[in-house]
Amino acid sequence: MGRPMELGLKGKVALVTGASRGIGREIALTLARNGADIAINYLSSDETAKKIEEAIRELGRKAVRIQCSVSGYKAAEAMVKTVRDTLGPIDILVNNAGIIRDKFLINMEPDDWVDVINTNLLGVFNVTKHVAFSMMRRRSGRIVNMASLSGIVGSPGQTNYTASKGGIIGFTKSLSRELAPFGVNVNAVAPGYIETDMLTGIPKEMLNRYLEYIPLRRFGKAEEVSDVVLFLASNLSNYLTGQVIRVDGGLF
Numbered sequence: 193m194g195r196p197m198e199l200g201l202k203g204k205v206a207l208v209t210g211a212s213r214g215i216g217r218e219i220a221l222t223l224a225r226n227g228a229d230i231a232i233n234y235l236s237s238d239e240t241a242k243k244i245e246e247a248i249r250e251l252g253r254k255a256v257r258i259q260c261s262v263s264g265y266k267a268a269e270a271m272v273k274t275v276r277d278t279l280g281p282i283d284i285l286v287n288n289a290g291i292i293r294d295k296f297l298i299n300m301e302p303d304d305w306v307d308v309i310n311t312n313l314l315g316v317f318n319v320t321k322h323v324a325f326s327m328m329r330r331r332s333g334r335i336v337n338m339a340s341l342s343g344i345v346g347s348p349g350q351t352n353y354t355a356s357k358g359g360i361i362g363f364t365k366s367l368s369r370e371l372a373p374f375g376v377n378v379n380a381v382a383p384g385y386i387e388t389d390m391l392t393g394i395p396k397e398m399l400n401r402y403l404e405y406i407p408l409r410r411f412g413k414a415e416e417v418s419d420v421v422l423f424l425a426s427n428l429s430n431y432l433t434g435q436v437i438r439v440d441g442g443l444f
């Protein structure tokens with residue numbers, strides 16, 4: 193007889209950064225549908241963040257939306273405190289917020305580099321730093337970091353972005369070893385091309401060219417990434433830490 197599947201998310205508190213759109217929005221809704229209370233972090237899309245907050249409350253879960261740039265250390269600290277005060281200690285942290293400023297290196301300005309590194313990589317440090325100790329003390333927790341296939345294989349025009357995503361992978365591996373003795377699992381997800389606002393900036397001809405290289409012959413959907421995050425946040429992945437799971441339709 194098989195074991196009953198218990199995801200173990202009921203009543204857990206999840207903070208999802210960059211949850212107002214795209215993949216983060218889908219992660220917030222998926223975790224909520226499976227019983228978690230959700231803190232929705234965003235930078236500027238207050239209207240859409242509010243709609244997600246309402247949708248989560250309609251699911252019968254608690255939700256709070258918090259405007260905060262993850263690139264600020266003090267702001268991240270204040271955000272984590274707000275989550276604790278309103279929902280309780282954080283059980284699941286999904287570091288998803290991310291931006292692109294694609295340019296070939298010879299055209300890249302220092303601001304293009306700094307903005308991407310500060311949001312994507314420093315942001316992961318800032319938020320995780322304020323969540324990790326509480327997870328260690330409670331001897332349980334899940335941290336899921338949003339990397340990218342580009343951070344593994346490289347991508348022209350994305351030296352800033354790939355440096356940030358490669359950095360996230362190294363961070364994930366080191367932190368998983370630091371936190372494993374405390375029962376906290378740390379993993380990363382590396383999506384390929386996923387249909388969100390992030391892809392809309394890429395010219396159509398280029399996108400069609402990418403399609404030829406994807407064995408599954410289509411771009412991914414945000415929910416196909418959030419399903420993997422659900423797995424990593426749940427009891428189904430109890431013996432998995434320090435891993436990078438690619439969600440890329442078989443690319444490369």
Ligand code: NAP
Binds near residue numbers: 211263288291341387
């Ligand atoms: P998206 O649709 O552009 O959404 C980005 C999210 O990040 C938004 O919620 C945005 O908030 C938030 N954000 C941006 N800067 C922030 C900051 N400083 N502080 C807090 N939140 C911030 O992107 P996506 O495609 O869903 O990507 C989500 C993650 O997946 C990113 O880390 C991205 O690098 C990664 N990824 C995406 C793809 C893809 O093909 N789409 C592939 C590989 C990896 P506002 O709405 O307020 O701006």
